Amino acid sequence: MLNIVDTLHHWCREARPFALATVVDVTGSAPLPAGTSVAVDEDGNAVGSISGGCVEGAVYELCRQVLHDQAAPQRARFGYSDDDAFAAGLTCGGELDVLVQRIDPATQPHLCTALAEVVQGRPAAVAQVVDAPNDLTGRMLCVGAGGGTQGILGGDAAERQVRAQAEALLQAGRTARVDVGGDAATCPERLSVLVHVHASRPRMLIFGAIDFAAALSQAGRFLGYRVTVCDARPVFATPARFPHADDVVVDWPHRYLRRTQVDARTAVCVLTHDVKFDIPLLRLALELPVGYIGAMGSRRTHDRRLDLLREAGVPAEQLARLRSPIGLDLGARTPEETAVSIAAEIIAHSNDRTGLPLSTRIGPIHPQLPQGRLVGAGDGIAQNPRSEGSTPLRGAAIHAPAT
Incomplete structure (x- = not known):
C-alpha cells in the first residue's frame, strides 16, 4: 500500500x-x-x-x-x-x-496515523493480516520507529508476536510476509501477516571526490540511497561538484567512517585508489556490519591492495567481503557507465543474484521465495514507497585510472 x-x-x-x-x-x-x-x-x-x-x-x-x-x-x-x-x-x-x-x-485512525508518518518521511510499519481464521483477515497493527503500536489484532499474544516481527523488519528496512501463532500454549490462532515497511533511506558512502563519484552519487540517489561523498581534500570535496549527494564531507575517510552510523543496508564504495586513504579505510570497513564494500582500481592496484591489507592483519574471511575491482563486467569506460556497473553489482549482491544475463538462465526470473522470506528490495537497495515498490561476486576490472 x-x-x-x-x-x-x-x-x-x-x-x-x-x-x-x-x-x-x-x-x-x-x-x-x-x-x-x-x-x-x-x-x-x-x-x-x-x-x-x-x-x-x-x-x-x-x-x-x-x-x-x-x-x-x-x-x-x-x-x-x-x-x-x-x-x-x-x-x-x-x-x-x-x-x-x-x-x-x-x-481505522491507526492506519491514517501510520500513513501520515510515512508521508512525513518517518519510519513506520503496517502489519496487515492477510490469512487468518474468523474475522481477523484485513486487520492492521501499525508500528512506529519508537516501538509505539496502534490497532487491534484480536489477542495480546498475537499482537506481541506481530509487533516483534514488525519492529525487526522495520529495523532491517524490508517488507515481508510472515507467519505467527499456531502454538496452543501461547497464541493458538495462526496468522499470516504482510508487514509493509517504510524505513529511513539506506546509506551509500562514497570515498574519493572524483568524476566517478559524481556519477555514482547520481545513480545512488536514483536508487533511493542517502548519499555521502567524503574526501580529505577540501578543494575537491565541495557541494558544487556533487549536487546529487545529500552530504559532502571533508575528512580523512577512515576517520569519518569510524564516527558515522552504518548498518546492514549500507554500501561503502571506495574510489580513491590511493593506498594512504584505502588501507586504513578498508581495514575498518571490513570489520563493520555493512552490506557491501567495493574498491576501485586496476588489477595491479587490487593485488597490491590485498597484500597491504594482509600485512595490516586483515584476516582472509574479511578480505572475502571485498568487491574489488568494483563493479560488474560491462565494459564500462565513462564515469556514467562505471556508475551503472557499480550500482548493478550492489543490486545483484544485495539480492544474492549472479549478475549474469537473464537470457543465459533458465527458470523463473523471480524465484519463489520460501515462506517467511523477506520480499521486495534487497538489503542494500532502498524501496521508494512513494513512487508508482550471498554469494560473493567477483567484479571484473573497469577502466578506471590505473595506479
Whole structure:
C-alpha cells in the first residue's frame, strides 16, 4: 500500500472510505512485488497498479463491489491465461494472490496515523493480516520507529508476536510476509501477516571526490540511497561538484567512517585508489556490519591492495567481503557507465543474484521465495514507497585510472 501512500493519506484526511486491493503473494514471474496496492474510492477514482495492466480491470470491479456492498475482505487469485486474450490473467506467466478490503478512515485512525508518518518521511510499519481464521483477515497493527503500536489484532499474544516481527523488519528496512501463532500454549490462532515497511533511506558512502563519484552519487540517489561523498581534500570535496549527494564531507575517510552510523543496508564504495586513504579505510570497513564494500582500481592496484591489507592483519574471511575491482563486467569506460556497473553489482549482491544475463538462465526470473522470506528490495537497495515498490561476486576490472 505504500506505493500509493500520498493518495491514501489524502483520502484518510478527508475521511473518504475506499477499497484497498493488495498483492499478498506472488508465484513465479510477476511485474510487481507483494505489498503493492490499488485503491478505489466511492466515486470510482482509482490509484496504483498491481500488475502493469494485466488484471487491473478485474481488480477494479472487485474493489467497487467490496466497497459498495461493505462486504468482508475477499481474496482473488490471478494467473496465466492464453485461452482467452481478454481473460483476466498474467501473460508473464506468474500468479498474484490479491486481498481486497474496505477501509473506513473514521474507524481505522491507526492506519491514517501510520500513513501520515510515512508521508512525513518517518519510519513506520503496517502489519496487515492477510490469512487468518474468523474475522481477523484485513486487520492492521501499525508500528512506529519508537516501538509505539496502534490497532487491534484480536489477542495480546498475537499482537506481541506481530509487533516483534514488525519492529525487526522495520529495523532491517524490508517488507515481508510472515507467519505467527499456531502454538496452543501461547497464541493458538495462526496468522499470516504482510508487514509493509517504510524505513529511513539506506546509506551509500562514497570515498574519493572524483568524476566517478559524481556519477555514482547520481545513480545512488536514483536508487533511493542517502548519499555521502567524503574526501580529505577540501578543494575537491565541495557541494558544487556533487549536487546529487545529500552530504559532502571533508575528512580523512577512515576517520569519518569510524564516527558515522552504518548498518546492514549500507554500501561503502571506495574510489580513491590511493593506498594512504584505502588501507586504513578498508581495514575498518571490513570489520563493520555493512552490506557491501567495493574498491576501485586496476588489477595491479587490487593485488597490491590485498597484500597491504594482509600485512595490516586483515584476516582472509574479511578480505572475502571485498568487491574489488568494483563493479560488474560491462565494459564500462565513462564515469556514467562505471556508475551503472557499480550500482548493478550492489543490486545483484544485495539480492544474492549472479549478475549474469537473464537470457543465459533458465527458470523463473523471480524465484519463489520460501515462506517467511523477506520480499521486495534487497538489503542494500532502498524501496521508494512513494513512487508508482550471498554469494560473493567477483567484479571484473573497469577502466578506471590505473595506479
